[in-house]
Amino acid sequence: MGEWMTIELKNVDQLRKAIEAISSFISEGNFRFSENGISFKAIDPSQIVYVIFDMDKKVFEKYSIEPTFVGVDLVEMSKILSRALPNDKLVLDLTDSEMLLRLEGSIRRSFSLPLIDVSDDEVNIPKTSFDASIDIKSKILREALKDASLFGSSVVLRVKDNQLIIEARGSSGTLKSVAKQTKYVSVESKSEVVSKYSLNFLQSIVREADPDKKILLELKSDAPMKVSYKIGASPIEFHLAHMIL
Amino acid sequence: MGEWMTIELKNVDQLRKAIEAISSFISEGNFRFSENGISFKAIDPSQIVYVIFDMDKKVFEKYSIEPTFVGVDLVEMSKILSRALPNDKLVLDLTDSEMLLRLEGSIRRSFSLPLIDVSDDEVNIPKTSFDASIDIKSKILREALKDASLFGSSVVLRVKDNQLIIEARGSSGTLKSVAKQTKYVSVESKSEVVSKYSLNFLQSIVREADPDKKILLELKSDAPMKVSYKIGASPIEFHLAHMIL
Amino acid sequence: MGEWMTIELKNVDQLRKAIEAISSFISEGNFRFSENGISFKAIDPSQIVYVIFDMDKKVFEKYSIEPTFVGVDLVEMSKILSRALPNDKLVLDLTDSEMLLRLEGSIRRSFSLPLIDVSDDEVNIPKTSFDASIDIKSKILREALKDASLFGSSVVLRVKDNQLIIEARGSSGTLKSVAKQTKYVSVESKSEVVSKYSLNFLQSIVREADPDKKILLELKSDAPMKVSYKIGASPIEFHLAHMIL
Structure with missing residues (x-):
């Protein structure tokens, strides 16, 4: 790989948020x-969350690269991206052994990450036909999940009568959060749905979503849930396994 | 208990601060x-702080309840109240086994706390005739207690010549804080007073007081101190035992 | 020592920052x-940093003192100075056994620190003729050191072609930060310089520098570096030993 390889990105925040969201699982x-x-x-080691993230080449100021496939340490990559200052431009290069991330601002900082072999077990996410879909303001969902975290490490999501109900239960008390149709929440469902998820994973999934934008939840009883939103112009999608007990 | 039971409160902050102050001891x-x-x-388990808190029914938007008496976990109740968002209204209900706290805002969140049996040893606080009373701006008292915390875990309060003197002493140094009569501090005393208190308890007692409002300290040498202030419109009163050594 | 002894300082922040910077080593x-x-x-116990700090008597509102020499616990002194409120005036006195620090504001707080015997091994810092000097905005240097801290506990500073290059290397990746001549950075050098320093010490040295003012770095290959800046009107100077390996 050589000079033909240049990717430039002015809005580093987009990539930073995506990698931060992903690296909390994977x-x-x-x-x-x-x-x-x-x-x-990728899928997380416990096979509970599967994530798909895409950045169209249009998002980049320059996108000149030969098709390739590289593995990196996402935690380290996330730390590097979090060092970007407001007006820094990111220039990304690949060599045979390294990913080079250059932040260009008042000084030029070149970070390099060794490329690593990451096993790539292609996961087949079966096409689910969901029974309910909820479009909800990120901030509201996050507050409801924080409420739930007072009582337990899991939440039950229920869709019923055009309402989304979030429940948590612990020895110290219970929570029942009811989100009706408002300008912040819209609920569509073919049938009642009830399903249980890890609260911790769900909180991590929505942490990087813009608080004022909406998150789409797609649900089916006792089935994995699909959570999707956009980071800037780029779609990110999580499939979160349901809990059996 | 049934439908006749409804308490509504718009200014949830008042109740939240009171329960937070209390739950740090009890x-x-x-x-x-x-x-x-x-x-x-209630009195704390070590019998060092006795607290009395009252909320007049006028403080509530709705107050329709049959007289009753219930025990709850204050730490959990405090966590729930701290989840109130700025415009949330609190609706409180009681069932035979639970206290229901509903926060009504952009979504409706219903928390329930199991009722518990709390032994209710009626404590007889003997009527003290105090020798000194100090009205002091909360912020100033708090700063002086922070100063003291550099050096030790107890403070000596002294009233003399219309001054309040706060002293702390440790192996690494000493503090002597002198608050004279100003618009922030007024001191009245019949005789000189000197008494020692747990710094940690005293700091917790004043933590939730409005920083710009005044706190009333009532003192007598080698006797418990009374600390009182208002949380919103509601009086809260602490009796803090003195230290012997 | 007696009444003739009074030092008054309105801008307590200056002294606070200096003592904070110093007490992180010593x-x-x-x-x-x-x-x-x-x-x-003073020199730190590991003999890696030597610091010289001066406050001219002009900085003080009152400076009336007989020449003397006293040892104190800097960590405790730093805690006391950090208790100064925005408009507090510091009055400093010495007795035979104590340093008295009085913060005078809405209430008067008198702190006393025991004087201690501190061995005073006069260190001879050999006069170095440096090969490079870099004037760099504090904020920029600090960000570059934070970048470096992602990868290791030491940094290599290089001066070459009128550029300052900061490098760090660890198992998880590498950083190379290049600061060219700009309005924020000016580099002068007689010859190329390369030298390695403890990142942790260097970060502590620059922590209290005003982020928008400049720091002067004076370097020579494989030799201690001199770092100097002003805290308010008062010069502070650090000599940081280089690392051999």
Whole structure:
């Protein structure tokens, strides 16, 4: 790989948030650089969260790269991206052994991350036909999950009568949060749905979402849930396994 | 108990601050709901702090309740109240086994706390005739206590010549804080007073007081001190035992 | 010592920052009060940092003192100075056994620190003729050191072609920060320089510098570095030993 390889990004925050969200579950992963942009798919070691992230090449100021596929330590990559200052431009290069991340601002900082072999067990996410979909303001969902965290480490999501109900239960008390149709929440469902999820994973999934934008939850009883939102212009999608007990 | 039971409160902050102040000493306690409002009296397990808190029914938007007496976990109750968002209204209900706290805002969140049996040893606080009383701006008292915390875990309060003197002494140094009569401090005394108190307890007692309002300290040499202030419209009163050594 | 002894300082922040910077390396030290002002020289226990701090008597509102020399616990002194409120005036007195620090504001707080014997091994800092000097905005240097801290506990400073290059290397990646001549950075050098320093010490040295003012770095290959800046009107100077390996 050589000079033909340059990716430039002015809005580093987008990539930073995505990698931060992902690295809270998945410490190492493979990036696919294609003609269309960058994509990332991975499942966490406990196989509870599957994430798909795409950045179209249009998001980049420059996107000139030969298709390739590289593994990196996402935790380290996230630390580097969090060092970007407001007006820094990110220039990304790849060599045979390293990913080079250059932050160009009042001084030029070049970080390099060794490329690593990350096993790439292609996961087949079965196409689910969901029974309910909820469009909810990120801030509201986050507050409801914080409420739930007072009582337990799991939440039950229920969709019923065009309402989303979030429940948590512990020895010290219970929570029942009811979100009706408002300008902040819209609920559509074909049938009643009830399903249980890890609260901790769900909180991490929504942590980087813009608080004032909406998150789409797609649900089916006792089935994995799909959580999707956009980071800037780039879609990120999580599939979160349901809990059996 | 049934439908006749509804208490509504718009200014949740008042109740939140009171329960926070109390729960830093006393993890479980009994609330008395009477015709006049809610009251709470309890002593901490080490019998060092006795607290009395009253909320007149006028403070509530709705106060329709049959007289009753229930015990709850104050630490859990404090966590729930701290989840109130700025415009949330609190609706409080009681069932035979639970206290229901509903926060109504952009979504409706219903928390329930199991009622518990809390032993209610009626404590007889002997009527003290204090020798000195100090009205002091909360912020100033708090800063002086922070100063003291550099050096030790107790403070000596002295009243002399219309001054309040706060002293702390440790192996690494000493503090002597002198508060004269100003617009922030007024001191009245019949005789000189000197008495020692737990710094940690005293700091917790004043933590929730409005920094710009005044706190009343009533003192007598080698006797418990009375600390009182208002949280919103509601009086809270602490009796703090003196230290012998 | 008696009534003739009074030092008053309105801008307590200056002294606070200096003592905070110094006390992060050196927990006890000797102050010299002379006709010209206060000075402080000390080396840290591991003999890696040598610091010289001077406050001219002009900085003080009142400076009336007989020449003397006293040792104090700098960590405790730093805690006391950090208790100064925005408009407090510091009055400093010495007795035979104590340093008295009085903060005078809405209430008067008198702190006393026991004087201690601090061994005063006069260190001879050999006069170095440096090969490079860099004037760099404090904020920029600090960010570059934070970048470096992602990867290791030491940094290599390089001066070459009128650029300052800061490098760090660890198992998880590397950083190379290049600061060219700009309005924020000016580099002068007689020859190329490369030298390695403890990152942790260097970060502590610059922590209290005004982020928008400049720091002067004076360097020579494989030799101690001199770091100097002003805290308010008062010069502070650090000599930081280089690392051999």
